[in-house]
Amino acid sequence: MDLISLKGSTRIVTEFFEYSINSILYQRAVYPAEDFATVKKYDLSLLKTQDTELKQYIREILRQVHRWLLGGKCHQLVLCIVDKDDGETIERWKFNVDSHSNKNDTDDDMNIPLEETQKEIRAVLRQITASVTFLPELKNEGNYTFNVLAYTDSNANVPLEWTDSDSKEIAKGESVQFKSFGTSAYSVGAEVTYKF
Amino acid sequence: MDKNSQLSAKQSMLSLTSPTKLHVIPNENKITKRKGKSTLGNVTNTINRPKLIAKNGIPPLLRRSSSFFREESPVHEPLSGTGYNSIDQETNPDRFIPQVHHSQNTKCIDLEEDPEEIKPPPNASPFKHLSAQTKKMFKQKVANACGLDMNQRILQYMPLPPQPSLDRPIFSIGSRQTYKFDSKTNALAKLRKINTNPERILDAPGFQDDFYLNLLSWSKKNVLAIALDNSIYLWDGESGDVNLLVELKATCTSLTWSDDSCHISIGKNDGNVEIWDAETMTHVRTMRSGLGVRIGSQSWLDTLCVTGSKSGEIQINDVRIKNHVVQTWERHQGEVCGLSFREDGIQLASGANDNTVMIWDTRQNNDPIWTKRNHKAAVKAISWHPEITNLLATGGGSLDKHIHFWNTTTGNRLGTIDTGSQVSSLHWGQSYSKHSGCMDTEIVATGGTPNNCITIYNYETKFKVAEIQQAHDSRIVSSQLSPDGTTIASVGGDENLKFYRVFEERRKRKYLDDRTHRYTDKLDTKSHENDEPQRSPSKGTYIIR
Numbered sequence: 001m002d003l004i005s006l007k008g009s010t011r012i013v014t015e016f017f018e019y020s021i022n023s024i025l026y027q028r029a030v031y032p033a034e035d036f037a038t039v040k041k042y043d044l045s046l047l048k049t050q051d052t053e054l055k056q057y058i059r060e061i062l063r064q065v066h067r068w069l070l071g072g073k074c075h076q077l078v079l080c081i082v083d084k085d086d087g088e089t090i091e092r093w094k095f096n097v098d099s100h101s102n103k104n105d106t107d108d109d110m111n112i113p114l115e116e117t118q119k120e121i122r123a124v125l126r127q128i129t130a131s132v133t134f135l136p137e138l139k140n141e142g143n144y145t146f147n148v149l150a151y152t153d154s155n156a157n158v159p160l161e162w163t164d165s166d167s168k169e170i171a172k173g174e175s176v177q178f179k180s181f182g183t184s185a186y187s188v189g190a191e192v193t194y195k196f
Numbered sequence: 197m198d199k200n201s202q203l204s205a206k207q208s209m210l211s212l213t214s215p216t217k218l219h220v221i222p223n224e225n226k227i228t229k230r231k232g233k234s235t236l237g238n239v240t241n242t243i244n245r246p247k248l249i250a251k252n253g254i255p256p257l258l259r260r261s262s263s264f265f266r267e268e269s270p271v272h273e274p275l276s277g278t279g280y281n282s283i284d285q286e287t288n289p290d291r292f293i294p295q296v297h298h299s300q301n302t303k304c305i306d307l308e309e310d311p312e313e314i315k316p317p318p319n320a321s322p323f324k325h326l327s328a329q330t331k332k333m334f335k336q337k338v339a340n341a342c343g344l345d346m347n348q349r350i351l352q353y354m355p356l357p358p359q360p361s362l363d364r365p366i367f368s369i370g371s372r373q374t375y376k377f378d379s380k381t382n383a384l385a386k387l388r389k390i391n392t393n394p395e396r397i398l399d400a401p402g403f404q405d406d407f408y409l410n411l412l413s414w415s416k417k418n419v420l421a422i423a424l425d426n427s428i429y430l431w432d433g434e435s436g437d438v439n440l441l442v443e444l445k446a447t448c449t450s451l452t453w454s455d456d457s458c459h460i461s462i463g464k465n466d467g468n469v470e471i472w473d474a475e476t477m478t479h480v481r482t483m484r485s486g487l488g489v490r491i492g493s494q495s496w497l498d499t500l501c502v503t504g505s506k507s508g509e510i511q512i513n514d515v516r517i518k519n520h521v522v523q524t525w526e527r528h529q530g531e532v533c534g535l536s537f538r539e540d541g542i543q544l545a546s547g548a549n550d551n552t553v554m555i556w557d558t559r560q561n562n563d564p565i566w567t568k569r570n571h572k573a574a575v576k577a578i579s580w581h582p583e584i585t586n587l588l589a590t591g592g593g594s595l596d597k598h599i600h601f602w603n604t605t606t607g608n609r610l611g612t613i614d615t616g617s618q619v620s621s622l623h624w625g626q627s628y629s630k631h632s633g634c635m636d637t638e639i640v641a642t643g644g645t646p647n648n649c650i651t652i653y654n655y656e657t658k659f660k661v662a663e664i665q666q667a668h669d670s671r672i673v674s675s676q677l678s679p680d681g682t683t684i685a686s687v688g689g690d691e692n693l694k695f696y697r698v699f700e701e702r703r704k705r706k707y708l709d710d711r712t713h714r715y716t717d718k719l720d721t722k723s724h725e726n727d728e729p730q731r732s733p734s735k736g737t738y739i740i741r
Contacts, residue, residue, distance in 0.1 A: 033362040034607035036567070046357035051609055052360040061353050142360065148353045158351060 007070065009185035013097060014066040016181075016188065018119055021058055021079055022048045022147075024093055025098055027132050028081055030144050042122045053073055054141075061148050064159060068152055072099050076151035080168045083141050089168045091135065092193040097186050112182050120181030124190055127178045134176070136193055198573040245308030331491055359570050386653070388662045391729055394694040395683065398431065400424055405578060405689035407593065407620065408492050408506075408533040408549065410450045412687055414676035415457040419474065420685060423448035425515040428462060430474060433678065441472060442479070450461075452494040454501070461501050463491030469503055471515060483513050483520045495535040495544070497558075502544065505531025510546055510556075527554060527564060534578040538585060543604055545588055547575025553590045555604050566607045569730065572596040577641070589639055591619025601643060601655075613658050615651060617643035623684065625652075640698050642686050644671030650686060652698055664696060 019041060026036045027048040031054060036047040049055055068074035074097060081091040127194060136150035149165055152158075173193040207551040225575045360588050402425035404411060411423040418433035421441070428441040428448060441460070450463035454471075459480065462470045467487045471480040485491060489506035496502075500522070508528035513520040530549030537544050537558075543565075544556045551571050554564035573593030581587035584606040597617055601610040621642045626635040635654040648671055652662040670689030677684055681702045687693045 032607070035360075035609070051358065053609075053612065057355070057357055059353075064353075145357050145360075147357075150351045150353070152349050152351055154347050154349050156349065158349070161354050162351040163354050165350050167350050 005184045009183035010066060010069045011153075012117060012121075012183050013069060013186050013188055014062050016098065016124075017077060017095065017145060018058060018062055018063065019046050019048070019125060020093075020095070020190070022046070023125060023128050024079055024081075025049065025054075026147065027129060028091065028135075028138060028144070029141055030081060030146055032142075041062045042118050042125065044122055044124065044125060060161070062160065065150055068150065068156055071156070073153045073156035074100070074150055075153075076149075078149040078151070078168070080147045080149065081138075081144050081166075082147055083140070084145050085140075088143065090138065091196055092170055092173070093167065094191045094193065096180075096189040096191070098189075100184075101188055112184055114189050117181055117183050120179065124181055128190070128192075131176065131178075136196070137190070169193075172196065198408050200392075203314075235387055289546070309400075313466055314514050321651075331495065359572075389717045390652070390662045390664065390698055391696070392664045394667075394696050396695040398693040400691045400693045402427075403687055403691050403693075404447075404672070407618070407673060408531050408574065409490075410452070410533070410576075410674060411448065412674040412676050412685065412693075413451050413453045413460070414472075414678060414685060415453040417457040418679050419453075420676065421453065421460055421474075422453055422687065423451050423462070428460070428472075438657045439477075440478060441474065444470070447490075448502075449490040450492050450494050452496060452501075454496045461494055461496070463494055463503060465490045467491060467505065469494070469501065469513070471501075481515070485509075485511055485521070492531055492533050493535040495537045497537045497541045502535055502537070504528075504535045505547060506531040506550070508532060508548060510535070510544075512558075523561065524618075525556065525562065525564075527562075527567075528552065530574065530646040533574055533576040534590075536578045536580060538580050538604075539582065540585060542706075543586075544659075545578050545580065545590070545604070547571075547578050547590055549574040551575065551592070551596070553578070553600075555588070555602070566602075566604065568600070568602065568607075568609075570600055570609065571598065573618075577619045577622040579624055579639070581624050589624070591615070591622050591641055592646060599639070611655075611658055613641075614655055615641055615643060616673065617645060617647065617649070619643060620672050621675040621686075623675070624655075625677070625681055626702055629702045635700075635702075638699065640677075640684060642667075642672040642684075648672060648688065650684065650696060662698070664698075667694065667696065668692060686714070713739070 022036070023046060025031050026033065026049075031049060035049050035051040035054065037050045038045045039048045040046075049058075065074055065077060076097065077095045078090045079093040079095075081093075082089055091172065147168065149168060150162070170193050174196045175191055175193045178190040178192070180187055183190070242655065250391065310355045316328050342440055344583035365534075400422060403422070404425070412420070413422075414420045414433075418509055420431040420433060422429050422431070426445070426447060426452060427443045430439045430441050431437070432439075442462075444462065444464065447465040448462055449465055452461050453459070453474075454461065458473060460472050460474050462472065464470065467485040467489055469483045469491055471483070471487065472478065472525075473480050483501070485503060485505060486509055487505045487509060491503045491505055493504040494501060499515050501515055503511050503513060505511070506528055508526065510525040510528065510532055511521050512523040512525075514522050528546065528548040528550055530551075532546055534547030534550045535544070536546075542558060544558055546554050546556065546564075551569060551573055553566075553568040553571065553575050554570075555566040556564045568590075571590065571592035573596035575590050575592055575596075577589075577591030577599075579589045581589070587610070588602045588604050590600050592600075594617075597615050597619065599613040599615060599619055599622065601612070602608070603610055619641050623640050625638050625640060627638055628634075629636045638652050638661065639655055640650060640652045642650050647663075648667045650664040650667045650672070654661050666682055667686060667690030668690050669692075672686045672688040675684050677699075682699050683695050683697050685693060685695050
């Protein structure tokens, strides 16, 4: 795998995570609407938080995820929306990252043009936005917080801020699979599981 | 001969490094005979080993003596016995994997491939090797029992996500670029020198050391009012004279000068508010809140006096009319300890013991425009920026220790400062910066434990630029800024009233008045505006202005 394409691909994936986390936090009203501002990205109007503290928090998470991705150590990122009262997971947004380099397949058609990737990302983000229509209403508005889980290899370097956790699965939850997108190095799939 | 000599050299080296490891094995096996034998005997033994295993299926003496493994080391040919893992043998000739009945061999291979796994060095004692192996198998077993994959970790990012402010606004203006007041930001924040000695100290016996009360007020005519127990004293900043205004029957819980600096409102323990004329020293009227709980905070807007009570109600009183309560807002869950009108009167900020800051539109009823729950303790310190109308600073109590800055139009949080101590009051000020050649916007905070300090922060950089440590011997409960904006009067649990000069005089910003084509000084007009007769007392005029 060409190093440049790997780095570029990883950046695309990390950036996608940033925008999807922001979108989810806005759509599910984990943070108040006034903290978000519209930005143009992927030819879409997306909402991004303006709150410095939250911005910094997400940045810290993604910086580490980016490092893991570059080393090929991370294959899943999960955003859990958690009830503050009992710590129960209400929604579980899962992003699978498949690295092409792992599969050792020598297909040459892995060089996906950037426009194609952007188009696919747009489709995924639209689906995430649209998912508000079928997701159950979060009744206790403002009483939710979120957690981020990363599925890594056992030999990945783990900074102090990260600790082992359970998978925070939702028992008897409904799952909806979203579209996926691919870059030259990865293919990323998204899925939401919610309490029915 | 060649082979024998090589092997013997190796063997002797090993026995040199750990001669004591050759244990006596109390068994009937051939190996026991080896213990005292020469190296040659070992060579023959290695040849015998496969047979031995083939005989029993599992290696003998596995549990009896670990010295067995050590002596295996010269064996280089892969062993095909069931108890041996051939791959393991190749990579690690001195390692032995005993057969475990329940675990699959493939799993073991996976573990071996793990490069991060800490292996004991080859010359470590056999006990170490065995314990490393056992540990690994134990982990494997536990993982299997839990249905987990050994090669995967689920990691959670542990720091807590920042606290959201919960309530949604009633209406959303949408996102808007925040207006930047001063584009010349000072890149190099420099420490500023301030006099850490007070300019004056006054004794304040009987001052109530209660965080929730507001017992200090400095009028625009430079008269400082302070409540000491049941008495209200007036200190004249020009002459330094002290006068007793009144000795009340009930305890005073808050006092505030009216905008005209002639009247003073005194909130009391029983829920009543008395208005006194400071010039004639006479009682004007008493307003009854009807709540029966103490009035801890007040703010004036011309003829309106807003009071915040212990039970969380905010009442707007019109002092001119008989039924003075014009409006009651009951959204706070705790004692209202901070209240402040914006300069133009359109917005009112309130802070309470329920850890919330509410920003109200005075033209609307009932509901606040914004409710901010980022603070983790009671909010007493509330300060509007004197020139940027929609910039508000709020400070939290002893559990919170943060100052938050808000854009009250969009509801955005503009910044945060961690002060490290209780924030009991906040005041905006300025100082001249040689570096940028303009006045820097600064904010002063008074605090409690551990340092009881008065701290000045630069608003643009949020850095601490000056500090007076141990300004008081006990926590600072309230403070007021002098009318010229230079001196802070602080009063603390040590019953002292101290005056510190913290800011420079506000530079006169020149504004061109279109109609008269003359330069007017905004601050001057502000301080004299109460004398202007054309100003209507109704709120509407403020909005237009």
